[in-house]
Amino acid sequence: MGEKHVVSGNIAAAYGAKLCRPSVVSAYPITPQTTIVEKIADFVNNGEMDCEYIRVESEHSALSACFGAEAAGVRTFTATSSQGLALMHEILYGCSGARLPINMAIVNRTLAAPINIMAEWNDAMPERDSGWLIQWCESGQEVLDTIIMNYRVGEDKQVLLPQFCCMDAFILSHTYEPVDIPLQKEVDDFLPPLELEYILDVNKPICIHPLCDDRYTPEFRWGQEKAMQNARQTILKVGEEFYEKFGRRYGNGLLEEYKMDGAEVALVTMGANVSTARIVVDEMRKRKIAVGLIKVKSFRPFPIAELRETAKKVSVIGVLERCASFGMGGPLYTDLRSAIYGLKSQPLAIGFVAGLGGRDINKNTVERCYEVMLETAKTGKVPSNFVQNGELYYNHIDARKE
Secondary structure (H helix, E strand, O other), X not given: OOEEEEEEHHHHHHHHHHHOOOOEEEEOOOOOOHHHHHHHHHHHHOOOOOOEEEEOOOHHHHHHHHHHHHHOOOOEEEEEOHHHHHHOHHHHHHHHHOOOOOEEEEEEOOOOOOOOOOOXXXXXXXXXXXXXXXXXXXXXXXXXXXXXXXXXXXXXXXXXXXEEEEEEOOOOOOOEEEEEEOOHHHHHHHOOOOOOOOOOOOOOOOOOOOOOOOOOHHHHHHHHHHHHHHHHHHHHHHHHHHHHHHOOOOOOOOEEEEOOOOOOEEEEEOOXXXXXXXXXXXXXXXXXXXXXXXXXXXXXXXXHHHHHHHHOOOOEEEEEEOOOEOOOEOHHHXXXXXXXXXXXXXXXXXXEEOOHHHOOOOHHHHHHHHHHHHHHHHHOOOOOOEEEOOEEEOOOOOHHHO
């Protein structure tokens, strides 16, 4: 058994990385991620972690250092937020295309302008098509566990893709809570050493990240797509093995249902929002109001089959997200609409965008979402776009009603 520590989400991420024994950690500070790499620096300085700790001059360089190290066949880790992730944009695509299973923690923060250091998902969402596995976390414990599982999934020979472990800035990254930190031997038994088939080796020269024209590029892209599809089953398998060893699971690794039995309407959300929504569901259920909750754990690969199955249970499904795709509502909402399209019992869908710039998503916010969904269930009419109490809610008329 491991040891209980009261730590922040960021410190949990640092412990998760430490337990996975990366050989190279690249570090560049950015609020609110900085304490992740600071804690790792403490581990290295104190002799608790044996790795090459590289202090670089930018986030672009941080990911480039991981790229080179991973291509040479060693496990790597880094972390960033917001503008730092945006600066990495060019290298993100190279990591996925070169099939390098780099592990990175993302503390989701608003992108400027305006300048804001608080929680928002609009930093990671623009990178959803970069070919990285993307997992969102609800708690510090989930952050630590996800980093460990992400290495197992990403390094699987049928996957070989880099991974994001996402957490809400400050709401999770700087909130202290009890976290079980596994023993090193337990993680060593669960996570075998990295073995890549193709690495940079002066004695066996190969080309990684080649110049390529239209004769071969589509095959590269198809390889990435197959790897993302393979990741679905790998996530399910790794999640079960993690549960057997450590006694913790997060739904099936792709999606988690909460009190969906007998639900008339359901809310879909991710990250720290889930904890607040659980409380609201519990309170409304006590008042005999039939509401349910669906937690999306894996944003990429997206849990299409699981969402289609659970959506059949309700007449209205809503999506609450801390981001916006301007002119089209929310990215999670549009993905869900695509996933459930064509169901014989397709529920009406409503998208709610709230909490931008770190504004609190509290119980009142979540309960208001449920009230709108319940009213829609009664009338069969999806409301038009509206703004409520300073919170921005988008939604689009359901295609079946047009």
